Amino acid sequence: MAGNGAFIVDRFDRIARITFDRPRQLNTLSRRTVVDLCTALDELEADDAVRAIVFTGSGRAFSAGADLSGGSDTFRDRRDEQADGALPATSSRDFGGILALRLFACTRPLVAAINGDAVGLGVTMTLPMDIRIAADSARFGFVFSRRGIVPEACSTWFLPRIVGVGRAIEWAASGRLVGAAEALEAGLVREVVPADDVVTVASRYAAEMVDAGAPTSVAAIRQMMWHGLTHSHPIEAHRVESDLVRHLGAGPDAAEGVQAFIDKRPAQFPTPITEGIRPFRKWWPEIAF
Secondary structure (H helix, E strand, C coil): CEECCCEEEEEECCEEEEEECCHHHCCCECHHHHHHHHHHHHHHHCCCCCCEEEEEECCCEEECCECCCCHHHCCCCHHHHCCCCCCCHHHHCCHHHHHHHHHHCCCCCEEEEECCEEECHHHHCCCCCCEEEEECCCEEECCHHHHCCCCCCCHHHHHHHHHCHHHHHHHHHHCCEEEHHHHHHHCCCCEEECHHHHHHHHHHHHHHHHCCCCHHHHHHHHHHHHHHCCCCCHHHHHHHHHHHHHHHHCCHHHHHHHHHHHHCCCCCCCCCHHHHHHHHHHHCCCCCC
16 A cells, blocks of 8 residues: 555555545645656556556545645746746646646556545546546536636546537536536446445446456557547548557467467466557657647
8 A cells, every 4th residue: 555645555456546535625636646646657557467547535525626725826827936937847737637648648447436526626537537436425516617717637628528518518617516317317427326335336347347358458448549539530540450450469469369269268468568558659649738
């Protein structure tokens, strides 16, 4: 078990779990927490034994979003207060967006076990995740207009793709709290369950995604699907698919997968994720801010 005071990282067999652990503050997130979360994701992705990652919260909230304890200065750009301008290059960036892009780039399936209210960054950070399981008591709030700002964490890109542009505008413009049943109907969440069952059900979905597939295949599929949303023509997907099918089809995982099918036994894929995915990262370059 590891953590930084704001969250805890546990490993259960092939599934890692990140638990936001500031229940008295409703698991609010600071810029420092976001930086530490990105570092934790780097470490988990470097571990080939970790096949999927589940996020949840402690206490009665998943996360109430950005830490507003700074009051009216919370969203202020402090670069103009520095005589020499000596701030990191990321200081002008929305820190929720930094986290969302790191989650987007992750090679492991990501599942949100939303145990309670998810508001602001607490909900937008779940949008780059692959499956969201919600407690029946959970509420979702894209409350930015009520704080005098606009949505962050790349949510104006993710949310319309998940629930449709009309619903996305309605939710974000009104800033109203959306109940679990409405979130389910809109496709924001995959399943609604009692709060006590959220982590168990989310972990089951995570395990189902990684139990039978080759680790490299699962990692590549996640990247192909998410980045496919940016393609302007299906030929772009055809190029990526042709490259991966050709190379993976000639490799040891494909040989094992076919032989296991013939033998009617579970496959034992030999290629570690970090090694297997490396040749294909050229298709998913990081874009500079």
